[in-house]
Amino acid sequence: MSELFKDIPEFVETRIGESLTARTETLASFRELGPPDLCHVIKSSGSKTAQKDLGSYHYCSGVEVSSPATVAAYFNSLQFSVDDTPAWYGGKGSNWKVRGGTYCCFNAFARVDMRIDVSIPGGVDAYVVDLRGDSRHETSTELWQETYMSAMLRAICYSDDASYRLAGYRKVDPITTTEAELRFLKASEDLFYKGWQLGSDPEIQVATNITNHLTAAIMKYFSESFRLEKAANLFEKLSAKDPELAGLLARSYLGMNEEIKAVKIMHAALEQNPQSYPVLHAQCDFLSNKGRHEWARQIAQQAVSSAPSEFVTWAKLTECFIVLNRYESALLTLNSCPMFTFNERDLHRMPTPARSHLPIKKFIADSNILDEDGSADNEADVALLRLPAPGLRGTFARAYSMLTLLVSKIGWDELLKTRSSVFVMEEEYRLHKTVASVDLNGTDASSTDGIHSTVNTPSDIPTIRISSESTRGQINGVEHSSTSGHEPERPELAQVEENNSSIRVENSAFSNKRLCERWLDNLFLVLYEDLRVYTIWRAEISHFKTQHMSYRKTGTEWEILGELALRLHHKEEAKDAFQRCLDSKFSAKALMKLLEMYANEGDLQRTLTVAVKLTTYHHRWYMEASYPSMVAHHLFKLGQIHGHAKIQYTLLSMNLPPGIFEIMTGYTKYGQVFGVEGSEF
Structure with a gap:
């Protein structure tokens, strides 16, 4: 109208x-x-x-x-x-x-x-x-x-x-000129010590001057365009007032491949304050990248002692144990992670409008790029739609990713054995509870005080216990269900603490075991559902190949299966599923995952083909900013290998419609204006 x-x-x-x-x-x-x-x-x-x-x-x-x-x-x-x-x-x-x-x-x-x-x-x-x-x-x-x-x-x-x-x-683009970037840096410097007031990412419990949305934005903006020297200059100025900034400064220098400077900064900072977990984590990552995994584990353990109430410190230690193939220690440490409730992003609650107007720009409609992949194939099996893992958020999502990493390294059966060796299982608990009640009937009550959760564990695993906030059967509002059929062995429930009561078993067969937290018990059920569906899917594909029959799924089903395979660290299967998804429908999710895969492989032609579709899709929904965006990040990553000139010439060779070519050149224009690596023509 x-x-x-x-x-x-x-x-x-x-x-x-x-x-x-x-x-x-x-x-x-x-x-x-x-x-x-x-x-x-x-x-x-x-x-x-x-x-x-x-x-x-x-x-x-x-x-x-x-x-x-x-x-x-x-x-x-x-x-x-x-x-x-x-x-x-x-x-x-x-x-x-x-x-x-x-x-x-x-x-x-x-x-x-x-x-x-x-x-x-x-x-x-x-x-x-x-x-x-x-x-x-x-x-x-x-x-x-x-x-x-x-x-x-x-x-x-x-x-x-x-x-x-x-x-x-x-x-729209928040920063378009070098003057605007200087204004952003100046405001960041002026407001830096107010940053803790803004809060922090879901994985951080207490926002500080080092861990908050302001520092996260600075690191995101400059790291995704590989221009961390700007962030380093800012943190260098501020670190004169606050030595705690050494962690951010060291990460900036490591991102610039200035390793000697970074090591000197970390060394000086830890001499001054050995308990700074951001600096310890920077050092831990550096050692891991150098293959010094045992040293990294020791540093991560020191970080846990420095900040035992933070999820990220326990998560880092868990990852170190996984790399070292110490799976029992990894599971015990994961069980000790403090979990935080995830708060949704702030959004408006508006009354129903009289009319909604969501126009498509003419050059996008004329390009036909968003329609070339066929009809919208949106039907999907209920079992796939109800998988609980995609609903995990915050610390629960991060903990689940570590659990899937464990199962990818040792397999489901071995993971269940490891689990039963470190946690009190339900049958064990019932048996010994019965024995304990019989003993109580025949002995003085003072001789047995109940079952306690303090156990003997390896000396390098911290024993601080943080109570869980979740309840059985639900994580982040995601209910769990099970179905029978062709599936891996369903996990037996581990015994969890109830109302954080103090229970103790004397001279029992499992006195050296931990009680499993409710949220971790639930994550095992989530993992079981993922593995069950994945196993059925791969068995079906194998059967159809043997019978020389075509295996058919809808576009939405391929999209879900691709995400499932990616969660379980099967990257080739995920890539195949996403490619099949795009044969049936347009999927921004599938395109974004393939963009990352192709960019990591250095595949210029495929990356640009996907980037064109994603950029067109983003502009259709009014996301007009060239940067910051993940499309720009992956194109800049390719620019480090091939140079921006080759990217520009390849775009020219693709004979894109004029409007589409113009928005695609927005990435290389940004690179020229701000001197992104590879932009020198």
Whole structure:
């Protein structure tokens, strides 16, 4: 319709301003970085005496929110998206104009919403809304800087976050010039010691100056374009005030292949503070990469002693034990990991719009790139759709990946044997519970105090116990079910602690065993479901090959099976499944996984073919930013091997439609502007 934007998403309001009201009502629920920015637009048509208004909104990120003027410039740019081409020239002859609107950007530092009212023509009025919904608080230079940085962090941290794939979300490039990058670095330096207020990744329990969303964004932005010298310069300045930054500085230098500098920094930092687990982890990774796995294990164990309440320290030690083939120790250490509840990303809760408008840009529709893989083949077997592993989040997902790594190295049967040798199993518990109750009937109660969970374990395994937050049968809200059929041996339940009660067995056959945490017991059931389905799938393929018959699955089933194989560390089977998926349907998931595989193999032609499809798909859904993105990261990885000039020439040889070629050159243009390795022509 003529009153809608040509190529920008929008949701038309039933009542003008209802989106702003809904956002105000949910401000108090925003936990960390906050939701995407909200752009509320008012369009008008007709004369002043007979004016008709229309309210709509869309979400966005990457817009510079450093001052009211930069926001006003964004509103001015929206005017060019109204379809005002005259009807006689093939347009819709719209007389609708953007009259103004309100831009909302959450300040994650001060926990307030910065709002800018824009009138066209007219002026700009900026004010602050607090978590209670009270408005018209005064702005300040400090608040503007914090708001700018909050918007930048959301644009960087959530550029490829599946939790932020919401409809009507427009992503534009947050940093397009070297001046803009310097502004980002300056704001990072000014606000660095406020970073802990923003929270941290789900695997970190306590945000610090070293582990928070700000430092994560800095490392992500510069590491994915292989330009860590910028991050190193920033951390070098800041480390003069805070030696704790040595961990970040060392990682930056290691990413630049400046190993001698990194080692000297870590050595000096640990002499000053031997208990800094970020520095210990940097040293641990360095030693692992050099093949010194036993030394790395000792460092990881020291990190656990330094920060026993952090998941990442136990996870690092578990990984070290797996590399050393010490599987019992790995399982015991994994069982000791403290698990944290995963909090979903901050998102809006909006009323149902009167109309949704999600237009496709003409050059994308004309390219036919998104339709060339055939019909949408979306049916799938219920057993595949109900696999619980894809629903794992945060620490549970990380712990599960370590469990799958274990099973890939020793096999399911050996893993069950290892499990039964270190944990009290259900049958053992029942038997000895019965024996204990008989003994109690014939002896003085004071001679037996019950069963206790403190056991004798190898000296190099910490014995700090952290109670689980999960319950049996459910992890992160994912219920577990089982089905019979062709499957691996179903795991017997290990005995878990109930209500963290203290129980003790004297002189029993399992006095040297641990009690298994509920969440780990559940992860074994999740792993069993994955292995059962994978085993059936591979048996079916083998049977069909023997019978010289074609093996058929729907596109969605191939996509799920590809993810399943990847979770279980069967990369070739995963690649085959993703390729078969694309023969049946368009799948952004399959394309993203294949992009990573092809880039790691150095396959330029296949990587570019996949990158073209993904970039077109992203632009169709208004993800217009060239960087940061995983597509750019993998292309820059190839650029280190082949050079950006070869990438550019290969794109030329592909005879892409003009609009598609233009958005693809956005990656190489970014490389030229910011001096990404391999961009020298």
